[in-house]
Amino acid sequence: MFSTLVGLGVVLLQAAIVVFLALWISKSPLIQKVQEKAHILLAVIFIGSALGSLIYEYSLGFEPCLLCWYQRIAIFGIAILSLTSDIRKSAVMQKQILLFSLLGLGVAILHNYIDLVPSGLDICGTGPSCLKRYVFEFGYITIPMMSFTVLLAGVLLSLSFLRKNKESSSSLR
DSSP states (O other), rough: OOHHEEEEEEEEHHHHHHHHHHHTTTTTTTHHHHHHTHHHHHHHHHHHHHHHHHHHIIOOOOOOOOHHHHHHHHHHHHHHHHHSOOGGGHHHHHHHHHHHHHHHHHHHHHHHHHHHOOSOTTOOOSOOOOTSSSBBBBTBBHHHHHOOOOOOOHHHHHHHHHHHHHHHHHHHO
C-alpha cells in the first residue's frame, strides 16, 4: 500500500515536471507563481523523499545499495538545506542545491540504466545488489525512478531560480 501511494506521488510529480517545463518554455507568467513557491516545493519534495527512504529502509526492511546511498546523500543534503534557509534569498544556496541535484541525478541515471537494461551489471560490490527490485509500481516506478524524478525536480527548480536571478539582475542594470 505504501509503495502504491509513493508511486502515485511520483507519477504526479512527473506530470508536474512536464507542466513546469511547458510553462517555462512558453515563458508563461504562471512560472513566476511557481518560482515564488519553489522554496516550499523543494522542502516538501525533498523532506518527503528523505522520510520515504527512511520508511523503506527501517519500516519495510529494504536495504539500500551503494548507488541508493549516493542518491540519498544528495536528497538528504537538499532536505537539510531547504530547512536551514530560504533559497529565494541566497544565490549560493541555489547553486548548492543545483550541484547536489545534478550529482544525485547523474547517479540516478546510472542506477536506472542498470535497472532497466538487462546487462547484469552490478557495480555495488559487496552488500545489497543494485539489481534487486523492491518496488515496481505502474509498470515502471522503481526506487531508482523515484530518486530520478525527485532529483530532476530539484535540478529544474534550482535552474529556474538561477535564471530568474540572472534576469532580475540584468534588468536592474
